[in-house]
Amino acid sequence: MRRARTDLVRTGVVGVFLAGLCYGLAAGLPAYWVFLAMSAVISGVLLQSLGVVAGHAGMVSLCQMAFAAIGAWTTAQLHVWGVPGGLYVWAPLAGLAAVPLGLLIGLPALRLRGVHLAIVTLGFAATVDVVLAATSFPGTDHGITVTRPAGLTSDRQYFLFCCAVFAIVGIALKLVRGTRLGASWRALRESERATAAAGTSVPGAKLSAFAVSAFVAGLSGALLAGQLAMVVSKNFDPGQSLVMYAVAIMVGAHHPEGALIGGALGVAVAEMLRRFGVPQQWSNVIFAVGAVQALTQGAGMSDAIRGLLHGVARGRRAHPATAGTPVPVAAGAPAEAPADAAAPAGPETTGGALEVTGLTVRYGRVTAVDAVGLTVPAGTVVGLVGPNGAGKSSLVDAVSGFLPGSAGTITVSGGRVDGLPVHRRARAGLRRTFQQDRVPTGLTVREYLRFAARRPVSDADIAEALAGLVEVGPEGPISALDVGTRRLLEVAGALLARPAVAVLDEPAAGLGHAESARLGEWLASVPARYGSAVLLIEHDLDLVRRACTRVTVLDFGRVIAEGPPAEVFTRAHVLRAYLGEEMAA
Numbered sequence: 001m002r003r004a005r006t007d008l009v010r011t012g013v014v015g016v017f018l019a020g021l022c023y024g025l026a027a028g029l030p031a032y033w034v035f036l037a038m039s040a041v042i043s044g045v046l047l048q049s050l051g052v053v054a055g056h057a058g059m060v061s062l063c064q065m066a067f068a069a070i071g072a073w074t075t076a077q078l079h080v081w082g083v084p085g086g087l088y089v090w091a092p093l094a095g096l097a098a099v100p101l102g103l104l105i106g107l108p109a110l111r112l113r114g115v116h117l118a119i120v121t122l123g124f125a126a127t128v129d130v131v132l133a134a135t136s137f138p139g140t141d142h143g144i145t146v147t148r149p150a151g152l153t154s155d156r157q158y159f160l161f162c163c164a165v166f167a168i169v170g171i172a173l174k175l176v177r178g179t180r181l182g183a184s185w186r187a188l189r190e191s192e193r194a195t196a197a198a199g200t201s202v203p204g205a206k207l208s209a210f211a212v213s214a215f216v217a218g219l220s221g222a223l224l225a226g227q228l229a230m231v232v233s234k235n236f237d238p239g240q241s242l243v244m245y246a247v248a249i250m251v252g253a254h255h256p257e258g259a260l261i262g263g264a265l266g267v268a269v270a271e272m273l274r275r276f277g278v279p280q281q282w283s284n285v286i287f288a289v290g291a292v293q294a295l296t297q298g299a300g301m302s303d304a305i306r307g308l309l310h311g312v313a314r315g316r317r318a319h320p321a322t323a324g325t326p327v328p329v330a331a332g333a334p335a336e337a338p339a340d341a342a343a344p345a346g347p348e349t350t351g352g353a354l355e356v357t358g359l360t361v362r363y364g365r366v367t368a369v370d371a372v373g374l375t376v377p378a379g380t381v382v383g384l385v386g387p388n389g390a391g392k393s394s395l396v397d398a399v400s401g402f403l404p405g406s407a408g409t410i411t412v413s414g415g416r417v418d419g420l421p422v423h424r425r426a427r428a429g430l431r432r433t434f435q436q437d438r439v440p441t442g443l444t445v446r447e448y449l450r451f452a453a454r455r456p457v458s459d460a461d462i463a464e465a466l467a468g469l470v471e472v473g474p475e476g477p478i479s480a481l482d483v484g485t486r487r488l489l490e491v492a493g494a495l496l497a498r499p500a501v502a503v504l505d506e507p508a509a510g511l512g513h514a515e516s517a518r519l520g521e522w523l524a525s526v527p528a529r530y531g532s533a534v535l536l537i538e539h540d541l542d543l544v545r546r547a548c549t550r551v552t553v554l555d556f557g558r559v560i561a562e563g564p565p566a567e568v569f570t571r572a573h574v575l576r577a578y579l580g581e582e583m584a585a
């Protein structure tokens with residue numbers, strides 16, 4: 001609450017300062033510089049559109065100028081038709097006109113990534129360019145220019161209008177950033193698999209990012225039409241989309257100050273080169289080098305600036321570090337439970353939280369999982385163990401929906417989920433975590449836990465989950481946490497969703513013996529705490545003994561034993577399979 005108030009006050013102070021700056025610039029700059037400043041702000045709006053799709057969602061888009069062109073074209077057309085309301089109405093309509101094309105270009109993004117998506121989006125930009133060059137903008141053939149409404153006729157007034165639009169877009173995107181939608185974009189950037197596993201539709205997240213991005217780019221096109229009065233296809237050269245992408249990466253356009261710096265740099269560098277008589281194309285080289293630098297360092301200019309400011313603020317407050325090594329602490333749990341301690345019984349019921357029958361996974365001629373049957377009763381923690389290559393990961397992937405070609409039936413709380421995509425299985429009550437670190441680093445701990453929970457969770461819920469698992473504060477950025485802590489955070493996120501069953505893939509990897517033992521105690525209490533059953537995949541048999549009431553052993557894709565851990569781990573054929581012939585002898 002106090003933090004929210006501090007944020008509000010800080011935002012207010014910055015807002016008043018920036019508004020004063022804009023008025024100062026509009027009043028004090030010579031006319032030519034006002035025109036340049038206007039260009040910088042309009043470029044800033046376009047860069048904010050790239051901040052959504054490239055900065056937040058981590059997708060390549062080399063067609064933002066095409067979206068802007070559609071916005072400008074729509075503005076010119078609305079003007080020719082004499083639609084009332086002037087730019088105040090035309091600009092949002094121009095943004096909306098670009099949305100269908102944003103969705104269209106988002107469709108290939110559902111399957112393509114990286115360089116392939118870059119080629120498709122650039123191809124789209126080239127196509128729009130060809131069409132616009134062939135058809136010309138509305139009104140240009142008859143010399144009809146886009147007129148600004150009363151109150152915006154002078155460049156100084158129009159500059160202030162552009163600043164207001166930039167601010168509104170920045171505030172709106174900041175608000176979206178705090179919602180599930182914004183979190184899904186940032187999760188997408190980190191891992192599509194983890195996004196889907198958290199119950200979020202990956203296609204939905206990608207398409208919404210492209211749609212919002214196209215809207216903002218369309219707005220910038222409308223502003224440009226108002227600035228230049230007459231736009232032609234050359235203003236939206238596809239090569240410019242490439243340059244803008246490089247600038248967005250260089251400055252970190254997902255933060256408004258980054259977008260503004262990018263817009264200002266674009267104009268300032270071009271102006272300097274012009275004054276020194278250097279060909280303007282050299283600015284492209286400068287931005288390309290800047291983008292490479294940002295990619296190498298993993299942060300754009302705005303990230304670096306924010307990092308510096310946060311560092312200074314933290315230093316001043318001498319705040320305890322939010323990052324920490326994982327310290328699983330179950331309230332009241334003994335530091336070391338005896339290895340053969342019976343796992344506490346949860347509120348076991350007869351229904352199966354997860355039931356798998358005849359599950360078969362084949363990779364070509366390799367049968368990784370061979371007609372496996374497995375039940376995780378509600379209210380229990382069941383272990384799944386086996387030597388390397390036994391088929392555990394394949395089983396987890398198949399159960400959670402990442403191997404749609406697998407055969408067999410899977411039910412969650414009695415409902416069939418096989419055949420459903422990953423996010424629908426997650427929503428049906430089947431959550432999973434990953435062996436590899438897939439927690440989105442762009443979020444804070446609280447933002448991530450709220451995103452992963454997919455239900456309203458209070459600060460008290462978050463504090464309880466953290467207190468039980470990891471010693472980190474909810475405000476800290478995930479990027480500051482070590483991999484072991486992130487893995488435990490992922491466990492907390494999955495359980496805060498209170499799923500019917502949580503499939504935890506080696507959550508203790510990287511933990512020391514004592515930490516792993518405490519995690520075991522905590523996992524044993526999960527059914528009572530969260531009402532969730534757990535399927536625990538682990539190599540650490542001591543942890544399995546502590547957490548699980550039953551265990552299933554896989555070898556060469558088949559179930560070779562099943563029962564209470566204390567009994568199963570004494571069977572000779574299990575020891576042979578798991579520990580090797582020599583040790584079992």
Ligand SMILES: Nc1ncnc2c1ncn2[C@@H]1O[C@H](COP(=O)(O)OP(=O)(O)OP(=O)(O)O)[C@@H](O)[C@H]1O
Pocket residue numbers: 363366367368386387388389390391392393394395
């Ligand atoms: N993508 C793949 N293509 C071909 N074979 C695969 C593939 N993934 C796994 N396998 C094979 O399937 C079998 C089961 O592998 P899987 O990774 O599921 O076992 P695991 O029990 O999870 O092993 P580990 O404990 O080492 O993670 C192994 O023989 C493995 O080589």
